[in-house]
Amino acid sequence: MIDKxxxxxxxxxxxxxxxxxxxxxxxxxxxxxxxLLHALATxxxxxxxxxxxxxxxxxxGIEELIRNRQxxxxxxxxxxxxxxxxxxxxxxxxxxELELVPQGTLSERIRAGGAGIAAFxxxxxxxxxxxxxxxxxxxxGHDWLLEQAIVADFALVRAYRCDxxxxxxxxxxxxxxxPTMVAAAxxxxxxAEEIVxxxxxxxxxxxxxxxxxxxxxxDAA
Amino acid sequence: xxxxxxxxxxxxxxxxxxxxxxxxxxxAYEDLAEGQYVNLGIGLPTMIxxxxxxxxxxxxxxxxxxxxxxxxxHGEGExxxxxxxxxxxxxxxxxxxxxxxxxxxxxxIRGGHLDVAVLGAYEVTVAGHLAxxxxxxxxxxxxxxxxxxxxxxxxxxxxxxxxxxxxMKNVERGDGLRLTxxxxxxxxxxxxxxxxxxxLGVFRPTGSAFLVEELADGVTRDYLVARFAANxxxxxxxx
Numbered sequence: 001m002i003d004k005x006x007x008x009x010x011x012x013x014x015x016x017x018x019x020x021x022x023x024x025x026x027x028x029x030x031x032x033x034x035x036l037l038h039a040l041a042t043x044x045x046x047x048x049x050x051x052x053x054x055x056x057x058x059x060x061g062i063e064e065l066i067r068n069r070q071x072x073x074x075x076x077x078x079x080x081x082x083x084x085x086x087x088x089x090x091x092x093x094x095x096x097e098l099e100l101v102p103q104g105t106l107s108e109r110i111r112a113g114g115a116g117i118a119a120f121x122x123x124x125x126x127x128x129x130x131x132x133x134x135x136x137x138x139x140x141g142h143d144w145l146l147e148q149a150i151v152a153d154f155a156l157v158r159a160y161r162c163d164x165x166x167x168x169x170x171x172x173x174x175x176x177x178x179p180t181m182v183a184a185a186x187x188x189x190x191x192a193e194e195i196v197x198x199x200x201x202x203x204x205x206x207x208x209x210x211x212x213x214x215x216x217x218x219d220a221a
Numbered sequence: 222x223x224x225x226x227x228x229x230x231x232x233x234x235x236x237x238x239x240x241x242x243x244x245x246x247x248x249a250y251e252d253l254a255e256g257q258y259v260n261l262g263i264g265l266p267t268m269i270x271x272x273x274x275x276x277x278x279x280x281x282x283x284x285x286x287x288x289x290x291x292x293x294x295h296g297e298g299e300x301x302x303x304x305x306x307x308x309x310x311x312x313x314x315x316x317x318x319x320x321x322x323x324x325x326x327x328x329x330i331r332g333g334h335l336d337v338a339v340l341g342a343y344e345v346t347v348a349g350h351l352a353x354x355x356x357x358x359x360x361x362x363x364x365x366x367x368x369x370x371x372x373x374x375x376x377x378x379x380x381x382x383x384x385x386x387x388x389m390k391n392v393e394r395g396d397g398l399r400l401t402x403x404x405x406x407x408x409x410x411x412x413x414x415x416x417x418x419x420x421l422g423v424f425r426p427t428g429s430a431f432l433v434e435e436l437a438d439g440v441t442r443d444y445l446v447a448r449f450a451a452n453x454x455x456x457x458x459x460x
Contacts, residue, residue, distance in 0.1 A: 028305055077371070078372065080368075111324040130372075172303040175322055
């Protein structure tokens, strides 16, 4: 019997190793896997590269990892926050590396990583600083930039309802990067709001088919 | 050569001349057509939702984080932490609205399916170049940064939306202007701005000048000509 359920956040992230590259879902607080991130912070593992849309605010989520100096590099589209954040402190003191990526290029690089595409051309960023060091090629009379796929060792993703096969649904705009990230990591770990019996999720409504998911942990909080 | 009764106060000190932010949003909303799909950026562009509330057109608003059909919340009871706009503020969904992933959202943007992207800006040039993601000029290597850069989806939208409307709260910045001949700021996109809706009026970058399509209430042609001439920015008038 296939059962991808794990009993705790701590067990589910215990094999994250120093220097691992980790995809983290979420846009602002929506869809951020707070439980998995806190468990990861507790392990103390460091040298991580985190790929996520934001750096966060406050003292939890990705901010807890950054505060603890567990993150060596952040690949991100919008690390700035209205309130002072730990990322700002670490970045200005020069202790964390930042790769700033336009948001759609970030999501497509992850999508490509999960879909077996090495690189692709986009018009986004042509003639700007984001074109630095990238191949430019003309198609149909326009310049396009070559962007490369992102793959990772782990994905930490927040979902709504999951079953033991890892089939998942999402809630509203908390879907954001989740369905894309689960496909682009060697080990994808889903934090679910609720686990339902196999067959409960309407096949027409499943957003993430379980093939992409390795571990499911229910958020007991 | 400025009229004597006009003071040029630093930004933030005096109320900007002309239209208020809501009036700017209402004026931009007038140029959106029924049936259009329109992305809203963060800050001032989200006031378009307030303008739409007063209108009766079916304009479908897009948020980069995977929403078509967003609207303002009607009271705190509608607040849902899982339903936020690009600026992380709570929004609600109209009947017929939908949710999708970031990958889908930006495939939609890059695929040219958005009729209009409404964005904010630090500077727009006469060529239609947009600078809206970093207010820090290029830094020599070896010099430590003084602020955190953040770009979001602006570069994607500038390069791929069919037209780009810029909403600007205050064209004037001290003695300077945010409508410029050249920009020293890092660019979001080149030759991408269709029109600028600002406190002083409606402007179209033509390549060499700003064509003034409309003057805001309380802004005279003489004032504008003098103000732009003092900054060596060409303005032209539609009539």
